Amino acid sequence: MMNGKRIVKWVFAFACTIMAGCGFALAGEGYGLYKNAVQEVSLEEKVNEIRSQESFTSLEDMPETYVQAVVSVEDHRFYDHFGLDLIAIGRAVVNDIKAGRYVEGGSTITQQLAKNLYFSQEKTMNRKAAEVFLALELEQKYTKDEILELYVNSIYFGDGYYSVGEASEGYFGKPASEMNDYECTLLAGVPNAPSKYAPSKNLALAEKRQQKVLSRMEACGYITEEETTIMAAQLVALN
The missing domain is CATH 1.10.3810.10 (Biosynthetic peptidoglycan transglycosylase-like)
Structure with missing residues (x-):
């Protein structure tokens, strides 16, 4: 069970993310895309598919240098955030506004895993919103080490x-x-x-x-x- 503070933290983070990166109008579309995806194939099934691969490597079997290198270059606040990095999202929004188009998403390792599991590489805002919902579910159901392990195996x-x-x-x-x-x-x-x-x-x-x-x-x-x-x-x- 999540405590009250954690629930508030998630709700606040989600609200900020949707307002900053997706907009309220796209939140419903993203949620629908997310729900359709996990209803067609459950998250547990997707995770089991990765873990059953012959090439699967557990995190404890990976060299420490590799794990540190991945976190450093991909998502250095990975062990501190809850699936969404509001600092990175804010930076991405500023860069997108400057560019006049969607060029940067501020994705965390958790969000990248969500994308790899269910969604295409197409940079659309409703897909980005769906990715946010799935990232929150991943953080709720799996530990940070499990998420990182799944990420480098997919x-x-x-x-x-x-x-x-x-x-x-x-x-x-x-x-x-x-x-x-x-x-x-x-x-x-x-x-x-x-x-x-x-x-x-x-x-x-x-x-x-x-x-x-x-x-x-x-x-x-x-x-x-x-x-x-x-x-x-x-x-x-x-x-």
Whole structure:
């Protein structure tokens, strides 16, 4: 059972999100899209599909460097928010207004998982609203570690690889649990744009993205400036 404060927190966050990113008129459309999706195939079924995959890798079997790298570069407030990052949403709204079109969504790892489970990559506001509803359900039913685990086991890494396990085997010839720091930080940057950052497509560009991953890890406090320099040198040596 959720306590009163948590309910208020969710309601406030949802209201802010809908007003900032979707608008009241689209909330109903988004809710309908969300309800239709989970009625057709339940969330539990979708989660079980991911967990039953041969390539599924549990979070405890993933190298700590990989987990830290993913959180740093994808959603550094992941363990602090409740599925929606209001700071990121506010920034996205400002950027969308400046651009005069929908260019940024401020999506969290939870929202990205929601999208991967049910929705297309099409950037429409009603789909974004549906994603919000599903993200809240995910946060209610699963722990943060479970959500992160499901996320890295369902995202696209290029070359037909749809999980960290498949990507590690495909790119490095080893299970994800055996990835070294170079492989962890390289792979963490790929899902942002697999067509550009897949190691098989352009290794130099993938390694440029890898440097961004290291910078984010430092900014998030996972590694120090000195450790960043040392790790960067080690990555060059490993490659």
